[in-house]
Amino acid sequence: MVMRKWRSSLSNLYHSRKLSDLIARKVMLVATIFSGLIVFGMAFALFYKAWPILSTHPMEKLLLSSSWRPTRGEFGLYPFIMGTLWVTILAMTLAAPLCLLTSVYLAEYAPRRIRGIIKPLIDLLAGIPSVVYGAWGVLLVVPLLRDYVAPLVGATTTGYSVMAGSIVLAIMVFPIIISVSEEVIKAVPQEIREASFALGATKWQTVKHVVLRSSFPGIIAGIILGFSRAFGETIAVLMVVGNVSKAPSSLFDPAYPLTALIANNYGEMLSVPLYDSALMLAALILLLVVLFFNVIARIVLSKIKRRFAIG
Amino acid sequence: MSEVFKPLVVIQNLNVSYEGRHVLKDVTVNIPEKQITAIIGPSGCGKTTLLKSLNRLIDLADGVKFSGKVLVNDVNILDSRIDVTEIRKRMGLISQTPNPLPMSIYDNIAYGPRIHGTKGKEELNQIVKECLQAAGLWDEVKNRLGEPASKLSIGQQQRLCLARALAVQPEVLLCDEPTSALDPISAEHIERQLVTLKRDYTIVFVTHILRQAKRIADYVIFLYLGELVEHGKAVTFFTKPRDSRTRAYIEGKSITT
Amino acid sequence: MDRRKLEEKFFMGLMIASTFIVVGSLFAVFAVVIWKGAPALNLSMITQTPKGGYYLGKEGGILNAIIGSLYLAGEATALAFLLSLPIALYLNEYAGKSRLASFIRLSLDVSAGVPSVVYGAVGFTFMLYLRMRVSLFWGIITVTLLILPIMARAMDEVVAMVPFKLREASYAVGATRLETVLKVISRQALPGILTAVLLAFGRGIGDAASVLFTVGYTDRIPASLFDPAATLPLAVFFQLGTAIPEVQQRAYASAAILLILTLSFSVASRLLTRKFSKFVVR
Numbered sequence: 038m039v040m041r042k043w044r045s046s047l048s049n050l051y052h053s054r055k056l057s058d059l060i061a062r063k064v065m066l067v068a069t070i071f072s073g074l075i076v077f078g079m080a081f082a083l084f085y086k087a088w089p090i091l092s093t094h095p096m097e098k099l100l101l102s103s104s105w106r107p108t109r110g111e112f113g114l115y116p117f118i119m120g121t122l123w124v125t126i127l128a129m130t131l132a133a134p135l136c137l138l139t140s141v142y143l144a145e146y147a148p149r150r151i152r153g154i155i156k157p158l159i160d161l162l163a164g165i166p167s168v169v170y171g172a173w174g175v176l177l178v179v180p181l182l183r184d185y186v187a188p189l190v191g192a193t194t195t196g197y198s199v200m201a202g203s204i205v206l207a208i209m210v211f212p213i214i215i216s217v218s219e220e221v222i223k224a225v226p227q228e229i230r231e232a233s234f235a236l237g238a239t240k241w242q243t244v245k246h247v248v249l250r251s252s253f254p255g256i257i258a259g260i261i262l263g264f265s266r267a268f269g270e271t272i273a274v275l276m277v278v279g280n281v282s283k284a285p286s287s288l289f290d291p292a293y294p295l296t297a298l299i300a301n302n303y304g305e306m307l308s309v310p311l312y313d314s315a316l317m318l319a320a321l322i323l324l325l326v327v328l329f330f331n332v333i334a335r336i337v338l339s340k341i342k343r344r345f346a347i348g
Numbered sequence: 349m350s351e352v353f354k355p356l357v358v359i360q361n362l363n364v365s366y367e368g369r370h371v372l373k374d375v376t377v378n379i380p381e382k383q384i385t386a387i388i389g390p391s392g393c394g395k396t397t398l399l400k401s402l403n404r405l406i407d408l409a410d411g412v413k414f415s416g417k418v419l420v421n422d423v424n425i426l427d428s429r430i431d432v433t434e435i436r437k438r439m440g441l442i443s444q445t446p447n448p449l450p451m452s453i454y455d456n457i458a459y460g461p462r463i464h465g466t467k468g469k470e471e472l473n474q475i476v477k478e479c480l481q482a483a484g485l486w487d488e489v490k491n492r493l494g495e496p497a498s499k500l501s502i503g504q505q506q507r508l509c510l511a512r513a514l515a516v517q518p519e520v521l522l523c524d525e526p527t528s529a530l531d532p533i534s535a536e537h538i539e540r541q542l543v544t545l546k547r548d549y550t551i552v553f554v555t556h557i558l559r560q561a562k563r564i565a566d567y568v569i570f571l572y573l574g575e576l577v578e579h580g581k582a583v584t585f586f587t588k589p590r591d592s593r594t595r596a597y598i599e600g601k602s603i604t605t
Numbered sequence: 606m607d608r609r610k611l612e613e614k615f616f617m618g619l620m621i622a623s624t625f626i627v628v629g630s631l632f633a634v635f636a637v638v639i640w641k642g643a644p645a646l647n648l649s650m651i652t653q654t655p656k657g658g659y660y661l662g663k664e665g666g667i668l669n670a671i672i673g674s675l676y677l678a679g680e681a682t683a684l685a686f687l688l689s690l691p692i693a694l695y696l697n698e699y700a701g702k703s704r705l706a707s708f709i710r711l712s713l714d715v716s717a718g719v720p721s722v723v724y725g726a727v728g729f730t731f732m733l734y735l736r737m738r739v740s741l742f743w744g745i746i747t748v749t750l751l752i753l754p755i756m757a758r759a760m761d762e763v764v765a766m767v768p769f770k771l772r773e774a775s776y777a778v779g780a781t782r783l784e785t786v787l788k789v790i791s792r793q794a795l796p797g798i799l800t801a802v803l804l805a806f807g808r809g810i811g812d813a814a815s816v817l818f819t820v821g822y823t824d825r826i827p828a829s830l831f832d833p834a835a836t837l838p839l840a841v842f843f844q845l846g847t848a849i850p851e852v853q854q855r856a857y858a859s860a861a862i863l864l865i866l867t868l869s870f871s872v873a874s875r876l877l878t879r880k881f882s883k884f885v886v887r
């Protein structure tokens with residue numbers, strides 16, 4: 038603090054340079070504050086557009102009714118909420134164990150060279166556009182489910198199903214869960230590991246009882262971030278999930294997530310009264326849910342970073 | 349105190365190098381049983397490496413190579429066929445900075461016995477109480493065993509680490525500068541506990557505080573630049589050092605070879 | 606003690622299997638898309654726009670989408686860069702560890718997690734409010750907002766890593782904060798900044814949901830900012846949706862092109878970071 042005051046009083050000696058410094062600072066401040074308010078602006082805009090339907094339809098009907106008939110003024114979002122939940126939760130069930138095991142392997146067991154090759158490869162997964170994932174799902178996952186997996190369990194399906202969506206989503210969230218988890222695991226101080234070894238624990242016992250216990254909140258935060266990503270994914274899931282507006286009752290049933298609802302119907306939304314409001318409400322729900330989970334996960338992660346930086 | 353020191357650990361031609369850097373050069377010395385042995389010497393001369401060789405914790409470092417023999421009851425613990433987790437059970441370690449595990453006080457002590465198979469609640473309670481008593485910490489924490497260990501003061505944490513090391517019933521206690529992170533009162537606490545414990549345990553500690561070695565050591569090993577310069581009973585070591593380097597170090601002067 | 610070793614071996618097996626599955630899925634996606642798309646990949650795909658009857662299986666290519674995407678992502682990245690750099694510099698040099706900085710960082714991280722379909726919906730809303738039509742312009746605005754948080758945070762982390770000694774050295778010779786920022790810190794952080802830009806560009810070119818509502822689709826190359834434009838992701842999507850096998854084939858080829866394009870950017874950004882780091886002080 039003192040240093041900064043000293044510095045700024047020194048720069049008083051250079052008037053012209055100080056002026057440009059001041060202007061630049063104000064400009065940067067504006068840009069920064071603007072960026073911080075983007076999220077709020079979006080929430081406000083969506084709320085404003087969703088207000089017509091929020092004020093005329095009771096909340097329970099909007100969220101719990103299965104009847105989606107826009108031309109008759111019925112906007113029950115239940116099937117779509119269910120669709121999103123089914124696909125996302127199943128995707129996380131598939132992804133979380135795989136990611137946890139992979140992160141532990143990369144952070145604790147893998148030789149440096151292998152880690153150096155595998156980590157960038159996983160990060161590449163994050164750079165693949167969602168539409169390519171969708172196309173891949175149509176090419177591989179859907180036929181696989183239709184022709185091989187479903188007959189195995191005695192079900193019939195077109196292949197466009199909750200299962201297909203979940204598999205594609207799970208792969209899409211691998212990078213974020215693994216990168217966060219791996220970082221948190223690596224951050225556990227070496228002294229604690231040494232203490233465990235000095236007592237005669239094996240590597241696995243040390244990992245299981247000490248390292249994972251320590252990094253648990255961070256891993257959960259990573260999983261939450263992955264959940265949030267899967268929750269909001271649009272085009273990849275839209276291409277493989279079937280888009281039938283009925284809540285799914287089995288893994289091989291098609292589903293219609295909220296994101297797909299918005300994407301598929303933006304063209305018609307102006308022709309039917311309140312349709313646009315309903316879709317904006319769906320977008321608002323997406324935004325609020327994602328916001329909630331992201332804020333929690335980020336706060337947990339920043340607390341962890343602070344704890345290990347000091348301790 | 350008998351005049352004849354019976355050796356418990358016999359170190360023969362121990363050589364350790366990290367990534368090509370030769371840290372311990374051909375060290376041959378014995379550690380006497382149920383005495384307090386101090387390993388002294390200037391910083392970076394291999395004291396901690398020698399200590400960590402005794403419980404094979406050097407295995408954890410990158411690019412480490414070692415040769416020679418370390419015999420405990422005629423078993424060479426450096427042999428690659430040996431199960432290191434068993435060795436570490438017999439050699440308790442207390443590190444320089446206290447490193448409580450991220451658990452409650454009770455679980456910290458119980459951790460060692462649990463991973464080696466002890467499950468009974470009665471048995472664990474007994475072990476926790478005895479070890480905390482031996483470490484001189486029981487009275488201060490007996491009513492809050494469930495609290496996180498991180499809440500203890502640093503002196504208490506170090507005593508906790510001592511209790512934790514005792515919980516696996518080692519024969520030898522290895523201490524890596526156990527008081528250098530502590531205030532004088534806590535340091536004195538630890539020193540007092542070590543003197544009491546030598547009745548039942550063989551204690552080896554590394555220190556760069558000569559006065560501490562003079563206070564509590566029975567046997568002294570002096571390392572300089574990875575080489576064993578001199579060793580002997582503390583009494584004769586400090587009053588009649590044989591090597592000129594030893595003399596210079598004890599007197600606080602710089603060592604010229 | 607055998608039980609311990611057994612447990613460890615069991616979990617090691619699981620861990621290695623998981624890693625294989627994760628890395629394997631990357632290869633699976635890459636291999637399948639390229640393999641299926643390769644047959645339809647020919648020069649006319651990337652040099653021609655769709656001619657009449659393209660969607661019925663006749664000639665043409667997806668040049669409209671390639672150019673459209675490049676315009677869109679290029680301009681959005683440039684705009685986002687103009688905003689991100691000041692933000693990153695301000696957060697590190699002027700705001701430091703203040704509450705404002707923590708809040709902004711949290712807000713940016715959260716914004717980065719907002720689904721692109723929400724950005725699209727908001728962009729669409731404003732577009733209607735201003736009574737404008739789908740165009741490249743609205744796509745650029747939407748995609749800029751989409752990639753801004755990602756780019757700004759990535760740059761923020763890079764600038765934060767500039768060692769204090771460098772700042773000290775600059776101030777010690779009497780430089781103002783602005784001069785230090787522009788001349789010393791930016792240069793040190795240059796490779797990281799470039800990586801952030803390439804990262805954001807890759808994101809911008811591959812996103813579909815944000816451009817679905819705001820850019821429209823057309824067979825022509827956009828002539829002005831206010832024309833609608835075709836984008837690669839939508840090209841894949843729409844071609845896949847037809848019933849004609851030849852067109853579906855072309856969809857896979859388009860997907861392959863998009864995949865190769867975005868992966869090249871990822872790889873390039875990594876290699877460039879290493880190359881530019883020559884001038885960076887350690």
